[in-house]
Amino acid sequence: MPSTKNIISMSAIQTGKILIVDDDVDVLRAARLLLKRHFAVVEFEKNPQKIPYLVTNFDFDVILLDMNFTRDLSSGKEGFEWLDKILDIKPDASVVLFTAYGDVEMAVRAIKAGAVDFVLKPWENEKLLATLQKAVENRQNKQSATPTLSNKPVTNNENPMIGDSPAMKELMDTVARVAATDANILILGENGTGKDLLARHIHQLSHRAEKPFVSVDLGALSETLFESELFGHVKGAFTDAREDRSGRFEEANGGTIFLDEIGNISLPFQAKLLTVLQNRSVTRVGSNKPVPLDVRLICATNRNIGQMAAQYLFRQDLLYRINTIELHLPPLRERKEDIVMLAEYFLGIYRKKYNRPVAFLHETLITQLEQYEWPGNVRELQHAIERAVILSQGKTLMPKDVFVKTASSNDSALDTGFNLEEMERNMINQALKKHNGNITEAAKELGLSRAALYRRLEKYNI
Numbered sequence: 001m002p003s004t005k006n007i008i009s010m011s012a013i014q015t016g017k018i019l020i021v022d023d024d025v026d027v028l029r030a031a032r033l034l035l036k037r038h039f040a041v042v043e044f045e046k047n048p049q050k051i052p053y054l055v056t057n058f059d060f061d062v063i064l065l066d067m068n069f070t071r072d073l074s075s076g077k078e079g080f081e082w083l084d085k086i087l088d089i090k091p092d093a094s095v096v097l098f099t100a101y102g103d104v105e106m107a108v109r110a111i112k113a114g115a116v117d118f119v120l121k122p123w124e125n126e127k128l129l130a131t132l133q134k135a136v137e138n139r140q141n142k143q144s145a146t147p148t149l150s151n152k153p154v155t156n157n158e159n160p161m162i163g164d165s166p167a168m169k170e171l172m173d174t175v176a177r178v179a180a181t182d183a184n185i186l187i188l189g190e191n192g193t194g195k196d197l198l199a200r201h202i203h204q205l206s207h208r209a210e211k212p213f214v215s216v217d218l219g220a221l222s223e224t225l226f227e228s229e230l231f232g233h234v235k236g237a238f239t240d241a242r243e244d245r246s247g248r249f250e251e252a253n254g255g256t257i258f259l260d261e262i263g264n265i266s267l268p269f270q271a272k273l274l275t276v277l278q279n280r281s282v283t284r285v286g287s288n289k290p291v292p293l294d295v296r297l298i299c300a301t302n303r304n305i306g307q308m309a310a311q312y313l314f315r316q317d318l319l320y321r322i323n324t325i326e327l328h329l330p331p332l333r334e335r336k337e338d339i340v341m342l343a344e345y346f347l348g349i350y351r352k353k354y355n356r357p358v359a360f361l362h363e364t365l366i367t368q369l370e371q372y373e374w375p376g377n378v379r380e381l382q383h384a385i386e387r388a389v390i391l392s393q394g395k396t397l398m399p400k401d402v403f404v405k406t407a408s409s410n411d412s413a414l415d416t417g418f419n420l421e422e423m424e425r426n427m428i429n430q431a432l433k434k435h436n437g438n439i440t441e442a443a444k445e446l447g448l449s450r451a452a453l454y455r456r457l458e459k460y461n462i
């Protein structure tokens, strides 16, 4: 019998990068011992929650993935879920599934679901090595044959929705069911929970993915701009209309229009919007020729729009039009299971962007991240990690890198018992002071949209 060494090709030995994910440490140890002698890099991970971070930040030729983690022991359901997630983040990833309970039927299903192969545990060394070698070679050949695309369209793989909490799973299940339909969707959720990202994700999953995705922040549109921006205008319609111009609805034709901050428009504009949606056509300002529309509508708001309708602040008939499907994005404090996964995901992005050596979150930091309430939700976490990566000095991100003391208080942002509104008001005041009242700059610093900052200025009477 040939030694296992002989059956591995030279290129796979020199360059093959393998990741093994299995919650059984004995399996990890044995597999690693074998594979280390045959491949250039062999990483192993016990916790499947680390998969998004590892897959986003490192380029493995093959991921050897257990099908059954602790949740249920033999259905393979978890393996399929993680397989989906890996392919969502990196569609060209090469995944070999690893299971003690496999059978031919499961192997076929795994391959249909996007895995490249399947290995049964306990494994035969030759079989495992030959399978991985083939997978490494295929992937490397595929990669060298793929030209680099300079103008790749933005896809949901580039902006994945990270999160594995029960709340996010339930939401994403609904999204998977409704994305392909043309149903109008209303996304509800606090600032920074990911409404814009979710709208893009739905567009990417729909049959309109290759067509335009047009996003309009209605909260930032002034009354004078509203109509011409959304519906377009013809030359001479008003003093500044020097030429014909299409509006955002026409630009979105064939694709998706995302109307953010829908709860912020006045009643007269709600009526105009309703007419466009009812007639499925738009008429440019100054024209009387309607242009037929074929757009999928996604709206979002952080306001309690049902209550607004009950108080006659939002038209009930418009609400019925836009909320065929209502999706609720929970605040981060209600899905604490996602915090570390998100923090690691952002850590990976910013260590690359700023070329920093930092790669880990300190244990104490993890606890503190999970305890903090995140009033600014994912956006606040993203900015906190970005700033921390820039400030970091070693390989490990420390609590002091993330929870900085503010000038106005001696308390770190983490201290319990602080008043969230008070803190938010302080932060806004500081940002405005720092940028001499410049709203755009202050909003950027705070990680808010201009409209979101304006709303807070109103709320706090600043």
Ligand SMILES: Nc1ncnc2c1ncn2[C@@H]1O[C@H](COP(=O)(O)OP(=O)(O)OP(=O)(O)O)[C@@H](O)[C@H]1O
Residues within 6 Å of the ligand: 160, 161, 162, 163, 189, 190, 191, 192, 193, 194, 195, 196, 197, 198, 260, 302, 342, 378, 379, 382, 448, 449, 452
């Ligand atoms: N689940 C997620 N996974 C990865 N990144 C996320 C996730 N949710 C939000 N983000 C990121 O957080 C930031 C804020 O998200 P987004 O702009 O979609 O929130 P929003 O709810 O639309 O905010 P606002 O109400 O203030 O307009 C973005 O940079 C987005 O990419």
